Every structure is written in C-alpha cells, then in structure tokens.
Amino acid sequence: MSLNTNSEYGARPRFWFAVYQLLWHLLLPLAFIRLAWRARHAFSYMHHIPERLGFGYSKPVTQGSIWIHAVSVGETRAAQPLIEAYLARGESILLTHMTLNGRRTGKQLFAQAIASGKIRQVYLPYDLCWSVEHFLKTFKPKLGLFMETEAWPTVVFRCKEIGLPLFLVNARLSERSARRVNRFGKAGCALFQAFAGILAQTEFDAQRYRSLGVTNVQIVGNLKFDVPLDQHLVEQGKHWQQDIHAGNRLMVCAASTRDGEEVIILKAWKGLLLSNAFAIAPLLCLVPRHPERFTEVADQINAAGLKFRRRSEWPDTPKECAGLDVVLGDSMGEMPMYYSASDLVLMGGSLLPFGGQNLIEACAAGCPVLLGEHTYNFQQAALDAIETGAAKRVFGDLLLGESVALMEALKESLLNTTELARMSGDAKTYSVEHQGATNRILVALDQQNFSLN
Template identity: 85%
Template sequence: MSLTNNSEYGARPRIWFAAYQLLWHLLLPLAFMRLAWRARHAFSYLHHIPERLGFGYDKPVTQGSIWVHAVSVGETRAAQPLIDAYLARGESILLTHMTLNGRRTGKQLFAKEIATGQIRQVYLPYDLCWSVEYFLKTFKPKFGLFMETEAWPTVVFRCKEIGLPLFLVNARLSERSARRVNQFGKAGRALFQAFEGILAQTEFDAERYRSLGVQNVKIVGNLKFDVPLDPGLVEQGKVWQQDIHAGNRLMVCAASTRDGEEAIILKAWSDLLLSNAFKTPPLLCLVPRHPERFTEVADQISSADLKFRRRSEWTGLPIDCVGLDVVLGDSMGEMPMYYSASDLVLMGGSLLPFGGQNLIEACAASCPVLLGEHTYNFQQAALDAIRTGAAKRVRGELILSEPVALMEALKELLLNTAELVKMSAAAKTYSIEHQGATKKILAALDQQSCS
C-alpha cells in the first residue's frame, strides 16, 4: 500500500509533500548555479552532474549493496569503522555524499576498496521524486544507513513505500533542531517516524526523537570514538611537535574554524603575543574547515600583521616555524597530524553559534581542548570531556563582548604546562572509555534484520 494513502505510522503528508516537491523544482536551477559558482575555486564541483539527478552512472552497477549515506567530511569519517566492519563481512557498499569534500574524503579513506569495486561512490540525487526513483531502481540496495542528521523527505518516504529498510545511524538531534521539526507538526514528525529505526548517540538525542513520536530508538554511543587515527599522520605530528618543543615553543591548533571565528582568534592571538607573557612566544596553527576559504583566511592573517606560512608551502616535515606567528593549515585530511603536533586545541564552530566541530578526534590524539559556548552538535561529548578534565570552556558571550577573555584563557593554559599534561592524559582516557559504538550498531542492525 502506498503511504500517500495511509494515515498510519510513517505516512507521507500529501499536501505538505506536494508543496515540498514544487519548491524543489523551482529551486533546482539555483542549485546548479550554486555549483557553478563554487566551481570558480574547484572545477570538480561540476563533475558527476548527472548523478545529482539520479542517472549517468558508470557501468557496471552492483545491486544489493549496503547503502551508507554520509553527507560530508565529518559523517564520512564517522562512517569509516562501520563500513570497515561490513567490508570485513564480505559485503559491498554503496557510499553516497552530497558535498564535494565528503566525496573527496571517501575516496581518500577507501581508495583501495573503490578501485576493487567493493565500494561504489556516487552523489545522492537531489530530493525530487523522479531523481530518487531512478537512483533506487538503479542500485536496489539491501538496506540504507543514513549518518547523523540526514533525513531527506523524498528518499525516506519512498524507501518506506517500497519496503526498503532505512536507518538513521549515529543519530543526533539538537534541541533547536527538534523545535524546528515540531514547527512542521505532523508532517515533520512523520519524516522521522518513517525510518525503520534510529540508533542515537546519547540519551539526549534519543529523548528528542521519542518526543517526535519515533518508537524504535536505541542508544548506541558515538561512532566517532571508534574512528582510528592515521598512524602515519600521528607520527608526522609527533616529529613536528618534537621540533617545536626543541625551540621551547608550544603550539595551539585552532581547528575547523568557521567564517567570522578567524577574526576573533587572530585578535586574541595578536594580543597574546603582545602581552610578553612568554619567554618564547607560542605558535598558532589555524585550520579553516572549508578549503575554499584558505585564501580568504590567509588574507586575514596578513592583515593582522602576523608572520605566517601555508602548510602547502612545505613538501615534508618537520615544518620550519622559526620566526613565524601562525601556520595556515591549508591541507585536507591532515587533522591527526595537526592534533598530534599541538599542545592545545581551540575547537572551531564553538566560538560563534555553529554548534561546534568534532572534539573527539583531538582527544584521541591526547590533545586538550578549549571550547566556546556553542557545542550543541556535540552536546554530550562536550559535557563529558569537560567533566573528565579533557576540555575547558570559554563562555561565548565573553568572547564577543570582551575579546580579552579568549586571550586570557589561552594564556592561562599555555603558562600552566602541568595542567596541559593532566588534560592530555584525561583526553586520551576519555576517548578510549567511550569506544564501542560500532559493535552496538552492528548488533542492533543484525537483530532488526532477524526480527
């Protein structure tokens, strides 16, 4: 029975859905214009355009794979241990993304498996009825695993209609996002009710999904704790750190920073250097989240009158940082190296209301973390890290109203090396104690398939 005629659990809301489809068709030209605009910096944005409409796939096409959808970089990295587990079972994987950087990350992580055909990597088509239909008929996956927050109405409802099990895995839902869903009333709640099951990161997330009327919710932990750090990059980071320490310097990594945050960080860093609190001034490694902003951030560093060089200007390690105030981390896939080389991480996305970025990887590299106030995307992880002594928080309103607050927080920690050592040990312990989500997710999915 089609869910368009069914008012029960998971039903597609007809009027709302018709309006949604109309909006998508009206916005489709803008979506392609956006890709063309981004192609100014990376022509790869124009690659695989037909895939975004559900066709144009290279032959042959393997059907019956396990479908994993990871929208961008963070979700793709989080999916790695789960994908590895299914590959070890001999399963084939259909890996889909929405962003170019997500696809690049997947290609980097699974180059061998993509080359051998164990993994097929494509874009998830735009959420139009006909494009989704083409996609599903082409690949006919065994079941689907959507990572973290992805819930595209056309895909979710159509999978429910044709009996294709779709699970939301490593699921998280902030309080603000839950309020937004409830603003759509029954239509918004029906979307999440249409999933076969939701495997949530924390009790916070699970309760929010239950408040939307979702019945099949389980708490499994966070897959990001199971993501292994590249040992080669970790070793490179340690070599770099030894070289920095040999010059009696410490390094702070401002990681995955977002638009507007760099100006705050650079002002605090300039004030820190002018404070003359250090015999040998520390080094800042600034790593913007989006590569298309590397040049923009380089201009900001230059305008702040800070001496810097780009990571891309070195072909090897260690990086010669003598006389530098800042290193611009304009590279992809090297975060484990940056973390392993650092004595403290200032987590981007948390100084301004972006919800924060992943602090778990930094802790896995035994690096203490300094957070801003805005960590709602990693609410439980941030609270646990602070509680165990792996992280500290600077209040967000103080960063904006009193820029000196961030500078003072950085100075206090960098002058207290004993505290940094203590936090480093706590960070490593914290990351190890929270591992195990992969096994729980596999067990839950196996149980579901047998029921």
C-alpha cells in the first residue's frame, strides 16, 4: 500500500463540493444554536468556540505533530494504545475531537502528557474551507490519522491537495453506510479514495471500502482489543461484586443504553422480579450512553416503580445495595468498574437499530454479554464473540417494545451460573486472542513512502 498522488484518484468533485460548502455556511448558525442548547445542561459546550472555526488557539503551537482525530468517547478510548505507542517513540500528538465528552475523555486519559505539552487537545474545526485551511496552516501536522468512520470532505480533500498523508485507521463501514455513500455516486466514492490509505478492522469493512473503488485498503484488526482496562476501576468493581455476592445476589449491567431501550429493559426487569424465579432477586445496573439523559432515565426508573439509587450518591464504590432493584450508573469513565462487578452484560445500542456499542471492553473484564439483533457497527466482533461462546443473541420484536423475549433471556442466563462461568472464561480468551492491531497499524504506516522525520 502506498501514498497515491494521482490527481484523478480521489479528486474533489467540484460541483457537489460547492453545494456542500454552501449548505455548511447556511447551517452554521444552527450549529452554534445547538451548542447553546446543549449548554443548558453543561456550560462547557460554550468553551473553545473559536477553535470550531479554526482560530483562537493558545500559544505556544507545536507544528509537525502526528494528528489523531477521535470524534467522541469511543474513538478516543480506542486511540489510546496508538497514542501511547507514538508517545513512546518520542512523537508529539495533536489530538482533535468534535464532542465535549470526547474532549473530556481525552483529558482524563492523557492528563500527564497534556500537562507536559506532549499532547495538544483542540476541537476539529467545522468543515468550512477557510476554517480548515487556517487549522492546517496553524499546526502543519506531518501525518493525519482519523479514527473509525470520520471522513470530513473539506479536510480529506485539502489534505490530499497539500500532500499531507491522511489515513483512516481502525476503519469500519457498515452495509447501511456503504449504501448511503453509493447514493452520491462518484462524489461519495471520491471522498474515501482521497485518503492516503484505509486500515480496516475486518474483511467485511475492507470489502465495503473496496466496493467504493478504494484500492489501498489493509486489514489490521480492531484497536479496541488493545485498550487496557483501568486496574484501579477493575479492583473497585471486584470489591463491589464481592459485596453483592455476599448477599447471594447477581448483577446485570445494561451498558451504554440508548433512548428507547431503557423502557424495554425496565419492563423486562420488572417482569423478571415479579416472576419469583430467584430466591434473592438480582440487581440491575443501568448505565445510559449519554450523560445528558441521566435525569430522564432516573424518571423512567421511578415511573416503573422500581427502587433505585444513583451511583453519584455514593462517595466511593457502591456497597450497600440491599433493598434496591436498580443502580443508575450516572458517572463517566467507570465502565471497567461496572463490568468487573457484573455477572452478565446486556449491551446497549443493540436492542433497537443503533448498531450496538462496544462489547470488547466487557469481554476483557471477563463478563458474558447478551446482544440484541442490531450490531452492525460491531459486526465481526459480535459474530466472533458469539462463535467463541463469550456472547449470546437475544431474538424478539424489541423494536415494538416487546420485552418478554429479553426477560426470558435474562432469566435463563442468570439461573444457569455454570454457563455464566464458562462464558466468562470464553470472554477473556476472546479478548486476548484478538489483540495486536496497534502493532499492525504502526507497521503498515511505517511502510509508507513518506518520512516522519
């Protein structure tokens, strides 16, 4: 795979690009209105506004860094092993995000490197010609790495035009996304052809990129398998699990749930508790994906008539859960603790057509996983986990709010503790056997015909 400099390959489609720019300028006020609306709950949305236009960067500005763009929380966490590998090589990192939570996650993960100046965090500017141009001229990165699915036309085409090698790494592309790209014909395909290379997670992803006419595609695996769990949080979770097990209870973690899924889960959970199938009722830990929905979900738990307590009400690891039906995981960055305390994980984003959330972290903690039918964002990972025995699929018309199938799947799993123990071992094996993407990405990039010196 080599850096392709053919001007016809991935050339900017001028008519459609002009329409795209016009739309961006017309919609720009709405983007700021959206930020102001979100600032009602977190004023931090109003911080660093000039950066979103490619200006207002504090000095000193380090040029010639390796630029890694991780749009939000999941991509930032996935980028961790790659960022740490480049830091170990003595490289400086320009880390960009689009979301507030992504920036918060990066600040938490790399606090020491940010304080020492080895990592610079900024927002990626909105995809306008003048904002992108000023950003690139300010930082002048020597290599760009976009995580997973990010492909902003202005950025991608401009990097190609100025000879800045820009790669899509840990790349994935669902069937639905590929169909959307194809609707734009040559204009859509040209966007991915303009990348210097695409380092895909799986053969499924690679084939979809190739179907768009991209030839410089390589399969490297999934970086999420290389992300280390925070051992302090793991230990906290194990202590919590000991307390739960001491009361002869099991715990299910409904992780990274999305809007509409909590109602289904709570209905299933209430049915499970009313079934009297357990001498001592299990505990549900419900962790919504987006923090702005914590209060909304708390209201849903109340409306379901279930006794609950917020994680934020405990100064330390939750311990006394007697009498509770649900713990609301209203905290950020503590998923390793929730997973390590749980006997079973119900993966959010998969019950309704959101594409699923990251099951890999749960498996790394040795926690068996229940998946809904909608896992197209983690297609290969889900299939491999099921084949390995680390995960099971829940079938049922959950889209229509039917919770009986989910209740039965939860009940069957929790009553079969022998199978849970086997699945726990299989989950750990699965997570270890799929590691190594970081090294494969570094090797692939090192083999390119450009210099990082």
